[in-house]
Amino acid sequence: MEETNEKLVKLTIDGIETEARKGETILQVAERLHIDIPTLCHYRFVKPYGACRICSVEVTIRGKSRFVPACSYQVRDGIEVQTRSEEVIQHRKMLLELMMARHSQVEVVRKLAHEYGVDTTRFEEMPSEGCILCGLCVRVCSEVVGANALTFVKRGTDRYVSTPFEGKADTCIACGACAYVCPTNYIKVEDIRDRKYVFSELSLGPTTPIHIPFAAAIPGIPVIDSHACIHMQTGECGICSKVCEPDAINYEMQDTFEEVDVGSIILATGYKTFDPARAEQYGYGRFDNVITSLEFEHLSHASGPTGGAFVKADGSEPKSVAILHCIGSRDKNYNEYCSRVCCMYSLKIAHLIREKVPDADIYELYIDMRCPGSGYEEFYNRLLEEGVHFIRGKGVEVSQMPTLATTTPAASNSKLYVKCEDTLLGMPRELPVDMVILSVGLEPAEDAEEVARIFKINAKGDGFFMERHPKLAPVDTLSDGIFIAGCAQGPKDIPDSVAQGAAAAAAAVSLIDAGEVALEPITSVVDEDVCTGCKTCLVVCPYGAITRDEEKGVAVINDALCKACGCCVAACPSGAISQRGFDDTQIEAELAALLMS
Amino acid sequence: MADTTTTEKSAEHTAEKVVPFEPKIIGFLCWWCTYAASDMAGTSRLKYPPNVSIIRVMCSSRVDPSFIMRAFAEGADGVLIGGCHLGECHYVSGNYKTAARIALLKKTFSQLGVEDDRLRLEWISAGEIRKFAEVITDMTEKVRKLGPLNWRENFEPK
Numbered sequence: 001m002e003e004t005n006e007k008l009v010k011l012t013i014d015g016i017e018t019e020a021r022k023g024e025t026i027l028q029v030a031e032r033l034h035i036d037i038p039t040l041c042h043y044r045f046v047k048p049y050g051a052c053r054i055c056s057v058e059v060t061i062r063g064k065s066r067f068v069p070a071c072s073y074q075v076r077d078g079i080e081v082q083t084r085s086e087e088v089i090q091h092r093k094m095l096l097e098l099m100m101a102r103h104s105q106v107e108v109v110r111k112l113a114h115e116y117g118v119d120t121t122r123f124e125e126m127p128s129e130g131c132i133l134c135g136l137c138v139r140v141c142s143e144v145v146g147a148n149a150l151t152f153v154k155r156g157t158d159r160y161v162s163t164p165f166e167g168k169a170d171t172c173i174a175c176g177a178c179a180y181v182c183p184t185n186y187i188k189v190e191d192i193r194d195r196k197y198v199f200s201e202l203s204l205g206p207t208t209p210i211h212i213p214f215a216a217a218i219p220g221i222p223v224i225d226s227h228a229c230i231h232m233q234t235g236e237c238g239i240c241s242k243v244c245e246p247d248a249i250n251y252e253m254q255d256t257f258e259e260v261d262v263g264s265i266i267l268a269t270g271y272k273t274f275d276p277a278r279a280e281q282y283g284y285g286r287f288d289n290v291i292t293s294l295e296f297e298h299l300s301h302a303s304g305p306t307g308g309a310f311v312k313a314d315g316s317e318p319k320s321v322a323i324l325h326c327i328g329s330r331d332k333n334y335n336e337y338c339s340r341v342c343c344m345y346s347l348k349i350a351h352l353i354r355e356k357v358p359d360a361d362i363y364e365l366y367i368d369m370r371c372p373g374s375g376y377e378e379f380y381n382r383l384l385e386e387g388v389h390f391i392r393g394k395g396v397e398v399s400q401m402p403t404l405a406t407t408t409p410a411a412s413n414s415k416l417y418v419k420c421e422d423t424l425l426g427m428p429r430e431l432p433v434d435m436v437i438l439s440v441g442l443e444p445a446e447d448a449e450e451v452a453r454i455f456k457i458n459a460k461g462d463g464f465f466m467e468r469h470p471k472l473a474p475v476d477t478l479s480d481g482i483f484i485a486g487c488a489q490g491p492k493d494i495p496d497s498v499a500q501g502a503a504a505a506a507a508a509v510s511l512i513d514a515g516e517v518a519l520e521p522i523t524s525v526v527d528e529d530v531c532t533g534c535k536t537c538l539v540v541c542p543y544g545a546i547t548r549d550e551e552k553g554v555a556v557i558n559d560a561l562c563k564a565c566g567c568c569v570a571a572c573p574s575g576a577i578s579q580r581g582f583d584d585t586q587i588e589a590e591l592a593a594l595l596m597s
Numbered sequence: 598m599a600d601t602t603t604t605e606k607s608a609e610h611t612a613e614k615v616v617p618f619e620p621k622i623i624g625f626l627c628w629w630c631t632y633a634a635s636d637m638a639g640t641s642r643l644k645y646p647p648n649v650s651i652i653r654v655m656c657s658s659r660v661d662p663s664f665i666m667r668a669f670a671e672g673a674d675g676v677l678i679g680g681c682h683l684g685e686c687h688y689v690s691g692n693y694k695t696a697a698r699i700a701l702l703k704k705t706f707s708q709l710g711v712e713d714d715r716l717r718l719e720w721i722s723a724g725e726i727r728k729f730a731e732v733i734t735d736m737t738e739k740v741r742k743l744g745p746l747n748w749r750e751n752f753e754p755k
């Protein structure tokens with residue numbers, strides 16, 4: 001215990017002598033000594049309530065003993081506490097038997113009663129709906145969240161929890177704290193508008209207000225989502241700062257913008273996946289069991305919403321899955337180019353499904369299988385051996401009803417039908433499956449255009465950043481000191497992205513290593529004898545490279561600042577400026593040569 | 598087309614093969630965009646007429662209006678200026694100056710009676726190789742229709 005000037009009280013718990021601060025409850029002291037006292041209506045962040053009495057212990061003061069609730073009874077000097085005496089056990093047994101009369105179907109109650117050997121009740125049974133009236137939800141909502149969206153209604157055996165006036169609670173912020181503290185899972189937060197607020201889904205998207213961004217995040221420290229944090233919304237809660245021992249929570253922290261001086265920049269801003277809602281025929285967004293490959297990755301991941309279980313939207317296991325290649329790729333309607341990674345990751349998906357659901361029927365619908373790369377063809381062969389059905393023909397439509405006369409409708413009406421033309425069999429087919437995975441292609445990142453503009457680099461026709469030369473300068477750009485790597489330059493897999501990243505890093509380092517930069521050899525120069533000092537050039541130079549030498553009354557170009565556009569040369573009314581390498585006489589000679597005939 | 602064929606030509610000439618008119622176009626192309634596009638169009642094996650002879654400049658703003666005059670004077674039938682899209686000039690704002698200069702020049706030319714299609718300003722980024730090929734093809738065809746400019750004969754004081 002920490003050294004304090006506060007008065008300490010001496011007491012014994014189950015014969016153990018100990019000290020405690022004034023104001024501490026027996027439960028707090030017992031917790032410190034690892035003495036287990038059962039509780040039902042207690043939660044350490046709300047005030048003790050003393051509703052269930054299951055935490056009752058026997059306290060003896062000056063020879064007199066009585067039962068008190070450990071969760072709210074504050075220690076006094078010289079008390080003796082018994083948490084497990086025969087009397088205490090008998091007392092709890094009686095309470096549990098009473099509880100069993102109403103809540104025998106509630107798991108926490110049944111389990112606790114069972115621990116105390118109480119499996120039946122002698123009292124008249126009046127089964128509740130699952131609420132044990134511990135009041136935790138009501139108290140959390142008012143004391144912690146500050147929303148006051150829940151309250152008790154009526155008294156005695158009629159008592160129940162509801163919203164004020166039993167209507168929609170306007171003050172409810174859908175934080176889910178009530179559902180979290182409810183020991184019986186009686187209170188649930190769900191179905192608000194068209195979104196389901198269930199905990200499994202929360203971990204799919206914006207998770208809890210304070211969370212580690214994702215498993216294996218670097219740095220692996222939690223962040224607070226200011227839009228979801230109750231403290232930042234209502235000023236209440238603050239639980240995280242109460243439990244954080246190193247006192248690391250800072251609610252006042254703001255985004256900061258920092259300027260860093262650098263000599264070279266590597267743009268590795270990646271890609272975005274094709275949005276399959278643009279291709280309505282695949283039913284993405286209309287059918288629950290049509291998901292994208294990226295969603296599959298999330299679903300099948302051990303830290304995903306289902307802990308890695310591969311399930312349909314209703315939680316059941318799919319027995320047949322179709323993986324549709326080239327969604328948004330190699331398609332004149334969307335992107336003409338091949339996204340390069342989808343064939344291989346589709347194979348990986350099939351392999352993962354085979355692992356999770358060994359007897360599943362897995363279909364790969366492809367245009368061509370493109371598996372170049374070290375070990376890739378071998379992986380394809382392995383999938384062939386794993387019994388995956390490969391159909392050469394692009395999936396063209398997903399529907400809930402068969403559309404071909406030849407299709408035999410499946411017995412189950414939750415099937416999805418994938419239409420394709422099997423070009424090896426030379427006939428149209430329709431596959432009834434439980435789930436469809438769309439292997440979406442790769443597109444330039446959302447802000448690629450803006451990034452290209454900011455860094456003054458070019459993008460290719462498909463929108464990915466352009467390298468200075470496809471073979472000779474694959475990570476350089478037309479802007480000196482700006483390099484590109486990874487999918488920002490074009491679709492590629494991880495090994496290729498890593499290789500390109502390393503190349504870009506090496507190119508950047510070689511600039512730093514050199515320690516000096518070579519100036520443009522083609523800068524412009526003013527002929528002092530011809531310059532009239534009119535200052536026309538000063539205005540046109542985008543880099544402010546030209547100043548006027550007031551003494552001589554002529555313009556002077558700073559070689560280090562001049563980027564050699566030649567704009568001033570064309571602007572000078574006196575013809576006083578020439579650009580090295582692009583001299584008027586040189587260009588005129590070129591012209592003459594080209595027009596000679 | 599083939600407007601050099603005239604019936605007045607003497608009999609001895611009729612045996613000779615008539616050379617159809619091939620327009621001569623000078624292209625002043627910015628190195629960062631249109632010139633790069635021309636390079637890519639080549640490596641991509643795009644087909645377009647061979648009538649445009651390219652002069653590379655670092656920025657379209659280097660193109661002195663006098664170069665264009667001189668090109669016409671020395672026998673060009675058309676001049677193409679290729680620069681980066683507005684807002685994308687490698688030198689920040691060079692192409693705005695180009696746009697202003699070409700607009701002025703076009704006015705001068707129209708007063709002289711030089712057809713508008715003979716001077717063309719296009720923004721073609723390095724990636725727009727199709728656009729590059731289309732512009733070259735389109736301009737060549739338009740100038741072919743206009744026929745030779747013959748600056749020396751038509752516009753220079755006798």
Ligand SMILES: Cc1cc2nc3c(=O)[nH]c(=O)nc-3n(C[C@H](O)[C@H](O)[C@H](O)COP(=O)(O)OP(=O)(O)OC[C@H]3O[C@@H](n4cnc5c(N)ncnc54)[C@H](O)[C@@H]3O)c2cc1C
Binds near residue numbers: 341440486495497
């Ligand atoms: C469903 C799916 C499965 C795949 N499976 C595999 C596989 O099994 N094996 C494989 O080798 N490849 C796989 N790939 C391909 C793989 O995802 C890419 O090769 C890889 O992610 C490319 O890495 P990158 O760093 O170039 O881009 P990204 O991974 O996209 O990373 C770009 C990063 O830049 C950040 N960023 C973007 N813009 C900015 C900005 N303006 N400022 C600051 N930061 C920014 C982004 O937040 C992101 O963190 C798969 C792809 C998909 C779609």
Ligand code: SF4
Binds near residue numbers: 530533555571575
């Ligand atoms: S525009 Fe020409 S004449 Fe005027 S200050 Fe500049 S260099 Fe001298």
Ligand code: SF4
Binds near residue numbers: 540557
């Ligand atoms: S060439 Fe361009 S950058 Fe250099 S001084 Fe002239 S206007 Fe400025």
Ligand code: FES
Binds near residue numbers: 041042049052054
């Ligand atoms: S836990 Fe102490 S009275 Fe319920």
Ligand code: FES
Binds near residue numbers: 691
């Ligand atoms: S750099 Fe291309 S127009 Fe200026």
